[in-house]
Amino acid sequence: MTSYQLEIFEQIPGSYELRLVAPDGAVKTRSVPRAVVDDLVETVDRYYTEHAIAPRVFGSTQLQDIGTRLAGFIDGDNGWLTPLLSPPGTTVRIVAGQRLRHLPWELLFDNGSFPAVDDRAALLTVRTRGTRQVHTDSPLPSNRPLRVLFMATSPEGVEPVLNYEAEEAAILAATARTGTALVVEESGTLEGLRFLFRDYGAGYFDVLHLSGHATVGADGEPVLLLENEFGGLHLATADQLVQAMAGHWPRLVFVSACLSASASTDDAPLSLGERLVDAGAPAVLGWALPVGDSAAIEFAAELYRNLADGQPIDAAVVAARRHLHRQKSPAWHLLRVYADDTPLDAMVTPLHTTGRAQLRIRHADQQFLDPRTMVSRVAARNRFVGRRRVIQRCLRTLRRPDSQALVLHGMGGLGKSSLASRLLERMPTHQHAVWYGRVDMSKFRELTDKVAFPTLTKHIEAMTLLSQDVVPLSVRLRYLLDANGPLGDLPCLFVFDDFEDGNLEQQDNGPVLSAAMAEILPALLGAIRDTGSTSRVIITSRYRFPAPTGSGLTVESLESLTDVEQVKKLANLPNLRPGSPLDQRIRVRAIQAAAGNPRLLDWLDLIVADATTEPDELLTAIEATADRFREEILAEKLLGSQPPELRRMLAKVNVVELPVPASTVTAMHDHPSADRHIERAVQLGLLEEGVDHDTRRPRYHVSNVLRPLIRPLLTDDEYVEACAAAAQSLYHLWVVEPTNREY
Template sequence: MQQYTLELFRKDDSRFELRVLDGTWLTFPLIEQAEIDALLVLAAQDYRVNAPDLEQRGQDLFNWIDRHSNGWLRRVRQMQQPMTLVLDVREAGLRHLPWELLHDGVKFLCADPFQWFTPLRRVTPAERKHDWQPQKRQLGVLFMASSPEDVQPVLDFEAEESGILQATARKPLDLQVEESGSLQGLEERLTERADSPDVIHFSGHADIDKASGQPVFLLEDEVGRCAPATPQALAKTLRDANSAPRVVFLSGCRTGESSQQDGMLSFSEQVVTAGVPVVLGWALPVGDVAASQAAAALYDKLATGFGIAEAVALARQALLENHSPYWHLLRCYVDGSALNPLVAKGRQPIRRHNTPQQFLDAGGRVPVCARTAFIGRRRLLQRSLRCLRAWQGDEAYAEGILLHGMGGLGKSSTAARLIDRLRNSHEAVVCYGGLDETALVAALGKALPKAQSLLNDAQQTLEQRLRELFEPEDNPLCAKPLLLVFDDFEQNIPLERRKLGQADYHPASLAVLHTVLQAIHDSQSDTRVIVTSRFAVPVPRPCRARAACIARTRKPCTLPT
């Protein structure tokens, strides 16, 4: 896309010079402050999603630029080429104007399906730039949803994750999810990574705090209550984690809204000022469906190797094609960096994390739903992950968790999602059904070929071998802590007892499970255990396995037929 820059340079207390960068800087006659104030009232006052005069506002903006630039904007449009208009918003209130509504009298510029157009709001000096080159790999996106228990309405953020996955099913995108919904959880995940994600996507409620008049994103604390986060707190989290994403998408209401009355900068603009090159937000409250559609279209294009400006333009067009009234609310703030593609064009290897297949290989008959169909369990995932990631001595710590409840309610699917969420930090080993020492050693040996000799050492007890295998420091046999999943553990109850609803587990099976938990406890390892069963499972002290009873939800997990 051809890029042009428009700015108003203050000449004195009451006049501005309009400048346009079109190869070289073009300058035009001075504009009085009163004319700019009139434009602000005309175009920005009472701006709302379904205002009846959106076309007229857009034409007023177009005609104002065209008149003060001696017809420059109309001449550029007649060249019939995709274009990006960078607006320096540091002066004269340009940040408040809905530039997405620019209308040439025939159509909205953003609505042209061939001559793509997108406005970008530059909020820092032009010389402050980041330089990056497209990478020959998958697009890396870290997705964090927040929906505090004490904030209504509950957001359908799982549909947003599902929409992104479906839109990019055949595209090179690696979408990882941070379930905590908190800045602390975000910092921990970013610190775990060897590199920064290309994009961090926040999905949740956002607002303007009435007391301070400042924008906040409604994140969560460690128990799921509302913990409003400021732009400064988010920027500090990124700095403390030594993470430098190229793009942050603040998919929450009013994250792109600034205030003309008190000079408040939008959440998005403040994050750019703090050092993120590109930040997207919404100017007004936005619907869940529109937010999901825009995100899916954006990441579809970014993963294919489109530049950022092109991807934003096409995301907005996706909303227009779906007749969404929110299409003009998407705002893009930049720092002046060249908006090169994040990943290179061309066929990139698509690395799939096929967690359900691990379960099917283990048992051959266990239906586990795909990520795109798994909905309605976020709070369970959140609490389970808090436990599985805790250190010994933490209040939430346990050697493992037990997912129990009736069949067909998603215990195995929940375990699969937990494996997926922990894939960066843990190596998963799935043991299906009947369990004894031979079955455990075989499963571990298959996953860890280097540990075969240790696992088959008859001179040591099972607990001694496991303690050595779980050793957390400089372990040559096991590069990462294990996540041991004992799926369908009720198979270790004799059938006749199971039919009577009696949880009489075979003593040998319980002994193996208890040995694993004790070895984790004694070695102080980060290895953890997940058990799925229709019945509760006894665990002797000092070990703990936090229990979570899975019942039917308003939106149950959908299993494939």
């Protein structure tokens, strides 16, 4: 796109000077009375604010009026606007004082249309910091796919909860043809951002994409709503973000958050976008006013589609803005561009450029294949939702130097395997070796087929090591993972999926490792520990089991989906999603029957898809499917084999439809073996154990999936007694002693 520069500054009291610099360096100047500027600023301050109606209405005549006045201001009596609207399009870099820099130049309106979204000759306005010349040499595009660092933030208690999973999925889908290396920073913290840029090194990423909430404080300072170590709210200033980046700026920073490009037209502090450019970011995108989740996602998808195709930054922004306008989104004009004098050229080459590097990524979900159907058994990357706090805790565990293994534990259907797949996606520097079900030494040796060794020599060395049966397995694995061994500089994630299927044996005190696994797992964990390897083990299991002696094994128990997570999950289901043509009575009953279990939701979504079935028959099918699900997860069999008092405890806990602390469980279940009953029920996955965000102590919940099996275990009087005991315990925790509460 052709580039002009428009400079506006106060020449003398009562008069402003406009200076237009053409691409060939030719300069035009003219003066404008201060009264004209004051009147223009006053109009914008009245109709283009966070609380005004006009910016929220597509096709607002008030916005057209503002745009007409802005166009007239630039055009003057000398027709300055005409050369700016010539094909194939123009970038106008605006250098001005704050009063004029923050006017909505994107709304320029001329001859019945907005040049910013014109199909023939679009006009992109860029707010440039300083008065440096724009005609500098352009960095050459890299001959490879686009690299994006994506960080979403979702602090506890901040509403609304944004659909950051959908944004990530939309970007991946939009760039599927050309490929994009999308690395996700999952913690949402400044520290996590700092470490990722440090680990990958300066110049690795092309784009930093920050997604979340932002606001402007009472002092006018812009802040990002990031997370602290435990997912709580951390208000991060622009200066703190700059410190975290430590000068490792990519070519483009997109702060996709409301008000991230907001600043008033008076002498208030600079916007977040301006602060980042002043600190060294070549170009920053942000939103001037509040923007809806769907509009932000649509814009991001179209932006990255064009960037990944090898389009220049300015052309990609224009294309994304046009896309929103065609969708009749009222947010089309809210995106602002801040930049220094670096040309807004392409960052990568087009797909079929000679010698272009290929993106070699095997998606993690394709490593969790059903051995019979060879179809993935887990949620694909673009279908996974929720589990944010769980993922954050798991990643911290896997990255701790004293940790060797992570066990994902819980009832069948809660998404343990999908979570394991997600963790593999979030650790792209590690190789993956996934086993399903029973693993003996013969299957374990398949490790060498699952890992991509850097050389054939390393591959042969690993095969030779594992085949030396006369040498203890623990010794062989130490040589394998040693710094000088075949996997010394090739960290791996070893995943044992559906571990309970053939790797555990039931004994009186609960499940224990089978004979084959009792040799493999301790040897593998010991080798990781003794060599200091960054390789790790991930196990998914319905049942808990004793950890091998001396191992750093952490258990993360999964709970049913929260209400927010379930809303996101339902949005991905064609029949149970909001707004589907399905009979609402059927939809509500199916959602209730699933009780927050992801797999059961998937099953029921398929069941209700039959439009030829009568509603009453569908309701019957829903109940039958829920019964079959309970049989598949062995809930009925497990319950039947437990002591009557343990089953009654589950029935009592189930009267409370939210997770409760251990003290409330024991208050309802006044029994000498209450602690043992809790431990046993958790071990078998019958009692969900989670972590309370505030106290970071265990909390317990019985899924409503089990309700038909356990509700009959209580008489009506016992049900009332359990409710009363729960109410009394929670009242004491929440009201009487709120400062010392567990929950």
